[in-house]
Amino acid sequence: MKATPAAPRTTLPWRSVAAGLARTTTGVLLTLLLASFVIFAATYAAGDPLVVLLAGREPAPDAIAALTKQYGLDQPLPIQYLSWLSGVLSGDLGFSLQYRTSVSVVLPARIATTALLVACGGIVAIVIGLALGAVAATNRGAAVDGVALVTFSLLVGIPPFVSSAVLVSIFAVQLNWLPSFGMGDGGWDTLWHLILPATALAGTFIALVGRISRAALIRERAREYAHAAVARGVTPSRLFFSYYLRGALPTLLPLLGLLVAGMLAASTVVEQAFGLPGMGTMLVSAVSVGDVAVVQAIALIMITTILVANLLAGVAANLADPKRRGRR
């Protein structure tokens, strides 16, 4: 009996991996530094913080002078930037003009909400997308494949604010099955409250994962090792997980970076629609009133998250790709 040829087992060239990781990390840090300046300069140029502090009311000259000095607004841009950057590096994200307290006080709970929403949305997108992609790939050319492709096309075309409204209308208002608003009381109640938002958030990404996984799985099913495994009578579940899916991982893993980026952006809309107290809701509010420090902090956190997610997804994809590793 021959040994199974398929499952590509390889060893890791750790030095090469570490050097690559170091290079990529350096690039990420430089990108972050540049992004931090762009964010600061853009928000600095966007408007006068005094407008927020005085809420557009009649400003007395002495009030303007006092507030300008109090918040360091009389300093030149580079000084304000360096002061802000050193604060960020030491964990001080600045002072919220809107909330009149440290951003570090008002932001953590928002980050947790958005992280949970994106995580739930990501799980829904990956599980459903992968399942649909697998069914479509397995039945390529059949009616079920056509249904899956049409479903993907429909989901791609439905923006989150529409899917949110439709889901609320059907499952909350009409059927009264699921809550339409808020985060619940923690634990299972919170997960219960996140079912509709996570589904609304996942819609477009189900299509993305489904389409790409379908294509990747079709490709893997056509490979020589796959035919050999089928001929040897490998069980269908093992075929899928140990052969097709494993072979498709280098294609699928980079999607995680895209998912994180896309869902963070879409979460702004979904949080608004479902009244979730996340970063997106806070960002919209901060932008609308010109709360510079909050906008800067959230933009920086989002960019950092996206860069790190893409970095990790890239590393994982490389590790999973036999072409980039030495075969045994």
Next chain:
Amino acid sequence: MQRSTAPTERTSSRVLAATAAAGALVLLSACSPTTDTSEGETAAESAFEIVTDTPDPVGDIDGFTWSLLAEPSSLAYTYAYDYSPNTVLSNVCDTLLRWGNDLTIEPGLATSWTNPTPTTWVYQLREDVVFHDGTPMTADDAVASISRHLDPEVGSFWGGLMSSVASVEKTGEYEITITTTAPNALIHEYLAATPGTVESAATLEELGSTYGTPEGGVNCSGPFAVGEWNVGDSIVLERFDDYWDEDLRAYAEEVTFVFQADSASRSSAWQTGEVDGGWQVPSDAIANLNASGAGAVHFGESTAVTSEIVNNLDGPLGSPEVRQALLMAIDREGLVSAAEYGYAEVVDVLAPNSVWGEASEDALSVAFDDINHYEYDPKTAADMAETAGVVGESIVIATSNVSSATSTMSQAVADAAETIGLEVELRTIAPAEYAQIFSSPENREGIDLFFTFWYLSAGDPMSMYIALQTGMFPNYGGWSNDEFDGLVTEALATSDPTDRSMISAQAQVIVNEELPWLPLYQTPNSVWLAEGITGVSPAMNYLYYPWAATIGAAG
């Protein structure tokens, strides 16, 4: 006076439905728009009634949940200048005077007052008031609280309105004296709103910059104390059992405010019963809400008028005749139907009926009968513009997508301007940038007209007209009229509100003739109450009156 920097929610909010509550309700007026809506809704479907109360509660409740349009940025009364913070704070902090359900002044923490000289107001304070931490209120607390509006380092949003206060002094254990730099009767009126808030002086001192934040909180004397502020999620108020006013002991043990910026989200949560109530019901949701059977929308008096502010008096709109022509060319009845689904009334004045509660009959006659009524007449309007020689001239109308109503409104005004022969540039501005239009002349340079949802924080017409006196900050277009200025000065020096009303009426006639702002329509104040709760007055005094204490179990 006050304006909205977030007109989105304000517009869609005060619209509301027809459900006349039980016979106990006092009917003040009935409005039945007669124009069909753009959706083909009939006039009968759009009718609404303004009431002063909802039926009395039959007993206590554990608590209720309430929608806020946004999370308050602060609960410090000095920064409470918008709907959300005041909706909460009105139940937590008492003011020297109260704004009653009929929008007139009532005693609050002050039991009585005198006005011994035109610039001096003396207030006798209650002696049985304790703050939420159990410490008693004295004149020192009142002095410290009101004086904060005058401190430049605090930067109170009410600082401009209170700028004519020269001093606040303790003149007895339970007596304070406020002195103004010039006669200003409105200062007294504003003490029924946020400027009259009394906080513990010791708390102000102790908390410093954290006062009013989620970390520091507040310590006032209202019927509810702040229990929890879950940042980004909710504010929970707990009943204060040592509240001094037995008539306003809260029926509810707890009130939970949740933050719902999205109007569709609010409507859904009300229909599903996840949230029990909220102010400012979106006009486009009223029909569905009332049909849902989950509760009812009620309408009350409002002080808000939607207007277009004339910013450039050196351009084509510099002539009163052209401004009159433009107003006559706007189909305001149609606008009410299209933008507010019929839940509004066309008005020709900036100080609506609701703020004339203490006016004499004669004053009311002058203020509302001796004015121009600008009926829709595009033909005459076009002739007037041609006579004025402005045909072919250009104007810029600023708009912003802050609510479904604003784009409809701005387009209607632009269409009217074109009807009378003006060239129009409709300039769309981002909401954040639009709010800055109000802050300085530089930010509104090049703009001829911009909309506002202006509401008044006192039940006195002069609280509107003082804004239009020469040189005042909210007189954005720099309009000036000597006779009008003289009337405002005279009114401010007249402490009796009834006497003052005749002067205000004369000022209203001038503004109605000159049109420095073009009044479009007035929307009623609105509130959604779920089945099972009742008791609150739907009037706009909720911003400064402990309304949540009045909500209890429905029969």
